[in-house]
Amino acid sequence: MANESVATNVYVPYLEQKGFMSWLVTTDHKRIGIMYLISISLFFLIAGIIALLMRFELMTPMADFVSPHTYNVLFTLHGSLMVFFFIVPGLAASFGNFLIPLMIGAPDVAFPKLNLGSYYIYIAGTIIVLYALLQPADTGWTFYTPYSATTDTDVVMITFGVFVLGFSSILTGMNFIVTIHKMRAPGMTWHRLPLFIWASYATAVLQLLATPVVGITLLLLIAERSLGVGFFDPAKGGDPVLFQNFFWFYSHPAVYIMIIPAMGVISEIIPVFARKPIFGYKAIAYSSLGIAFISFLVWAHHMFTSGISEVAATIFSFLTFLVAIPTAIKVFNWLATLYKGSIELHSAMLYALGFVFLFTIGGLTGVFLGALAADIHLHDTYFVVAHMHYVMIGGTVMGFFGALHFWYPKWFGKMFNESVAKLSWFLVFVGFNITFFPQFFLGIQGMPRRYATYPEEFQSLMALSTYGSWILGLGVLIMTVNLIKGLFSDEKAPQNPYGSLSLEWQVPSPPPTLNFDKIPEVTDWTYGYGKKKEVDA
């Protein structure tokens, strides 16, 4: 059998060493992964609580809980924290760090010290942004000019913080690219790589190529505000739409930085719990690269109403439809993998199935928005809010929760309560849909986004959405308690509780410090469930 036991002789689990210093100076990719995991989870919870406050305000048509200005600050914070602190570093930095060396049969990433450095840069960025909260910005996470160039809230500090965060992303991406090229175990050919690795690779390329653009854009904005240089202000010869072009040239690829790692997670979970080889391995692998490439060509679909020419808008509308092709390839291949599988509904699998269902709704509504004529009506309405949450929560967050439940025993060597995990999945799934599905209707009826108040006719759907957010919040709360409680339980996790064939499951749980006693020889791909047929390598 492929990838058989490569357990160590003297087993020292990587969590053995205790004490604060052992974490502060660690270069172990698994520990750095944990530090990212804790940080991003914390920001997810904080930004989630802010979201609940926003939804509470939106329960009634009037601004009776917070003032309109406070609401603006809240959605700026919510969006910025969720995007730049949680979902962009997200799965790539946490699970990417933990899994990449283990999955390719390496002792660590290519540049372990740089890896720790990237984490400190991430922390430096968060400290700067937290400092900026003393005078919180109200521009939305998109920092659009001309408003961001003139508001007297502290835009310079928060954008500088995001600028610093960008370096963390760039360096992590570079580290992973080199690791995947150079550190694969003998026999781990490109076509034997787990699909999570292909996804991480595509993500890393995006991080490396797209992030510098947003960094420079934010610097230009800072220069405009503090030195009075007219990049974006028409009065000084600048162009406010230039900001949007720059911003989305990064931020559209960035939505794929957010989602591609989650797609990688789904490709790992589904074959294990369907007990079938993944269907269409190469198609899934190369579609990650395809998505990454096309994502650079579609940014102006965020700008159909900002006065770009009809020709440009038509071309960008068409190019946007192209993204649906590699995306649909993945969805069809996941479905084909499930077909006639012997499916086990483990909590991780429930999240994976949730992903396939919800992400498809998110993706298809994205095609509506990409259609030029429809977007003129739907732009900046709640339809967009619903779409983006179907992609980001229905997609990425489902993938993140799935990954947490799937690799938890390996990462921590402990088990959580599976029945409670299923209950929290149910609450998250139902709560999410009640929160965000009504927003499609609100958007179609013309409710604009980013307002604290609204006409009375929207109240019943708005209130429904708020009730849904409470169910969703409860689900996340129960999940968090369950996962934290598991860490203190006495139940030790087995080495390979699901009978997975992937390399990370062939070492003890939790893994030894250097992962493998000796570098494994890989003789087969990782998806040979049931019948063992290797994709031609």
Ligand code: HEM
């Ligand atoms: C915990 C559940 C969540 C709830 C109840 C929620 C709710 C909201 C609300 C009410 C808005 C403001 C809509 C508007 O007035 O325009 C919003 C905006 C936004 N949310 Fe969430 N959200 C949640 C989770 C997330 C997650 C997980 C992400 C990303 C990973 C996210 C990303 C965003 C972004 C990017 C915006 C747009 C901010 C803007 O440009 O106005 N949200 N959300």
Ligand SMILES: [Cu+2]
């Ligand atoms: Cu886009």
